Amino acid sequence: MNSGSPRLYLSSLGLSLLYYPGQSADKRISVFKVLLTPGVIPILVVVFAWMLAHNILYTYISPFLDDMGLEPYLGQVLLVFGIMALVGIWVIGIFIDRWLRPLVLISLTGFALISLVLGLWSEHGTIIFISVALWGLTFGGAATLLQTALAQAAGKQGVDIVLPINTTVWNLATAGAGILGGVLLNQWGTTSFPWSLLLLLLLALFVAWCAKRHGFRPSQIR
Template sequence: MSTATADNPVVRDSGHGRMPVLALVSLALIGFILVAIETMPAGLLPDIAARMATSEGTVGLFVSAYALGTVIVTVPAISLTRGFRRKPLLLISVSGLILSNALTAAAPDVAAALVSRFVAGSFAGIIWGMLAAYAIRISPPARSGLALSIMSIGAPLGFAFGTPLGAFIGGLTDWRWSFAGLSLLAVIVGLIILVSVPDAPGLPAATRLPLLEVFRLRGVLIALIVIGVWMLAHSTIYTYVAPYLRATSTGISPDLMLLVYGVASLAGVGITGVFLDRHPRPLLHLSAAAFTGAGVILLVGHAWTAAILLAALLWGVSFGGMSAQLQNALTHAGGDNADVANSFLPVAFNLAIFGSGVLGAVLLTAFDALILPAAMTILGLLALALTLYGRRTAFAARH
């Protein structure tokens, strides 16, 4: 075990400098499952509403209840479990996620489903809060960026394919089988974690900082603000991509645009894996600039099919690696208390997702849908400016 400082968090070499690829892939699969479970109700709204005799608006609360559980539970839960060994905590949390998601599949009414979704979101928050630091602790210290990139590939896969897969299964059978299928997949991944992921120690009591002190650590706050602003920019147009495409009159379907975005986001994760260990700060600046450029193209090129698809490609590449890049910054800023620093990340993400729904609704009420890429551009510029502002405190030139 290495001595830790604020700039050199505790990590554990997985043996002779070898990357624990299977272990990291299993953590990535859990990330895929978390995103798929969170977003899947969006693709099943009509089926769930019809079979539970309720409105689609009420079913939309399935996503809100999950996000609320994450927001409320993540930070205190991670703070209270800092001393626990990582592998048992992860397996317990995955087991809780499996059980609560299975209860959603078997829920007799909307109230029971919403409670189970809140509980599922709570366990998801604990998992998200520990994944980044766990991936680094079981990997060679010099390759922490690559470890984060492998681990974080699950989230874009979940956004790109998790929701359509759930909708496809639900269309063939029943929405409950979509949830049950994800629980079964989580059981399989949990077994892989059991046999392939090495354990990592909890944080000794002497090095545990109070929660507010972790929040005040140099670089933590600015990284969280960047996450919130950037995620708000992304999620606002992602959520309302259908109205935007209708306003363009190009005939591009949301499925096609999001497929291009999803595939491109995987390329973004790959690029991040190559450069994150050596050039984290320039990579972050370039990603934010490219994201903003995608917003500009969506705005000024809205009449051209090729321009919109090019923008979707640039959007995916630039945003795909954002999670790993900012988790990297939070992990190094948090030092010994990296788990707690990273527990703020899913809270910031989910608050931004909630805010995007409100912001998009307000903008579409007052303007036509072309305001959405304008908002993406403005918020993207703000995120870029914040990365430049925090370059000396949060975003190191290299680790």
């Protein structure tokens, strides 16, 4: 075996190789330029607001259920959420090519309505279970929707830069939710969660709605 031929060696092991063309130095673009690409900033704002809202409720779901008298059902609530999130992933995978923009708007609107329902009728156990199921459905495909929108907005040259930025924003939202949720819990209790979520989701919905031209664009596939 030729030790200087890793391609032949890997092929002998039955491993397929995928080659992607790199970018020459003169074609690389900076992070700043990618951020200034039309549509990128609005999508990142939606990522942050959506994930901040989601993680406030998800991180502090135990005290929220405890205040509603449903702490013994924490496991069942999370199971319902997880199952419906899987359904959401499946639905998004089927329709994302044609309906990316409508799916983003529907998901954000649905989550906002769920937050409103939890704020008004959270004392009813059945309503909470239904709300959690719909919450999981709207969240399941969020990552796919947002990453696809970012990749389309950034284009071929910017996609390798914008997706790590997306991960950073996502992680900032997760960390921020722990801080903000803790403040809300200590100052106003879990009853403040639904209304805080609603404000964040209305912001995300407004930005997504306005970002029609370069951000969350209508599909060209018919």
